[in-house]
Amino acid sequence: MIDPDLQLLFDTLAIDSTWGRERELAEFMAEQMRSWGVDDVELVESAPGRPSVGGRIRGSGGGKSLILNGHLDIYETSPDWTRDPFSPEVESGRVYGAGIADMKAATTAALAVIRRIATSDERPRGDVIFQGVSCHFEGGVGTRSLLDAGFAADAAICGEPTDNTIGTVHRGAAYLKITTFGKQAHTSAKEMGLNAIETMEPVLAAMRELEGVMPYTPHPDLPGGPNLNIGTIHGGTKHNQVPDRCEMTCDIRLLPSQDPYDVKLQVEQMISSLKTTDPRIEATVDFSDHWLSGPRLPYEIDRSSDISTTVAAAVTATGTAPVYQGIQFWTDMVPLKQFGIPAVNIGPGTPPYSWADEWVELAKYRQIIDIYANSVNLWCK
Incomplete structure (x- = not known):
């Protein structure tokens, strides 16, 4: 017989909550919290058919309140899995299961x-709030919906995978969609058309150059400069038609000194410069709808902030020295900050975060439970 904490992890890992299918897991968590006597439990529709779940344990009074935030949605599983992604198991000190690192272990x-x-x-003096959020990959939509529903607090801890190191700073991102425009024609009369794929070619080359010349201020916790990935490109309809549209999407990961709106302007200026040497280029630059659903702004909070020092003390209480490390990806600390709630991040899991045969060290899972419990005791008194 396994212990209740590990059984709970097995139960959540066995539920397929792949991006867009969070309902079953949200309902399971709500049912569990009601069975334990949690005071306020609510399913909140963050998007149609995609509820988040909030739970509140009311404090006895006079203490500060704390949110424990984690997302329910996981990425699609790779066909390279060598074991059943939704039949969790322990082997050689590791727990295997789909989405365990990003981020079912912490949640x-x-x-x-x-x-x-x-x-x-016993009850702490301050409220303790659980946020199990859907629609995280849309940019914190689930977190915002739970905050709107009243599941707010004085501070928060997010649990994105950082190998149980404390994150007080992370990169932002600009998800851009660039569209070039041409004129459709048949191959036999291609001189009467304008090939939008061909006019996209200098844009692609210029984007790769832009990655290395964007202005930014180095950050000691986030080594390197901005990172650019050209993720998709689509153009044309048939092999014998001159394409009149070509669309490219890219992900540019930014430092805290950079602003996504400024980066979009830099790309627009780059394309204007290209047009002076190749007047055929007609292009638009937009943020993707996926970015607009929750702008991926950078985040930073001072290490000396109350919530940061509290979590550091909670780590120390487990017999481990706290380690601070910058986070290379985006987290829900941004929407929490937008609601006036300071937050830090700490959770188990290591790069590449989502991969075939995904695992988390069992010892790190047990440690993070203690870290969160210690944080509640210290913060909520």
Whole structure:
């Protein structure tokens, strides 16, 4: 018989909550919290058919409140899995399961802490709030919907995978869509058309050059400059038609000194410069709809902030020295900040975060439960 904390992790890993299918997991977590006697439990529709789940343990009074935030949605599983992604198992000190690193281990750890408190004889003075959010990959839509529904607090801890190091700073991102325009024609009369794929070619080359010349201020916790990935390109309809449209999407990961709106302007200026030497180029630059659903702004909070020092003390109480490390990806600390809630991040899991045969060290899962529990004790008194 396995212990309740590991069983809870097995239960959440067995539920397929692939991006867009979060409902079953949200309903499972809501049912569990109600069975434990959590005071306020609510399913909040963050998007049609995609609920987030909030739970609140009301404090006895006079203490500060704390959110434990984790997302339910996971990425699609790779066909390279050598084991069943939704039949979790432990092997050689690792727990395997789809989405365990990003980020079911941390989300379940937060839920395990909620169970500890709700089923104990003592209540902290401040409220403890669980946020199990859907639509994270849309840019924190689930977190914002739970905050709008009243599941807010004085501070928050997010649990994105950082190998149980404390993250107080992370990169932002600009998801851009560039479209070049031409004129359709048949191959036999191609001189009467304008090939939008061909006019996209200098744009692609210029984007790769732009990655190395964007202005930014180096950050000691985030080595290197901005990173650019050209993710998709689509153009044309048939092999014998001159394409009148070509669309490219890219992801540019930014430093805290950079602003996504400024980066978009830099790309527009780059294309204007290209047009002076090749007047055939007609192009538009837009943020993708996926970015607009939740702008991926950079985040930073001072290490000396109250929530940061509290979490550091919570780590120390587990017998481990706290380690601070910058986060290369985006987190829901941004929407929390936009609601006036300071946050830090700490959770188990290592790069590449989502991969075939995904795993988390069992010891790190157990440690993060203790870190979250210690944080509640220290913060909420």
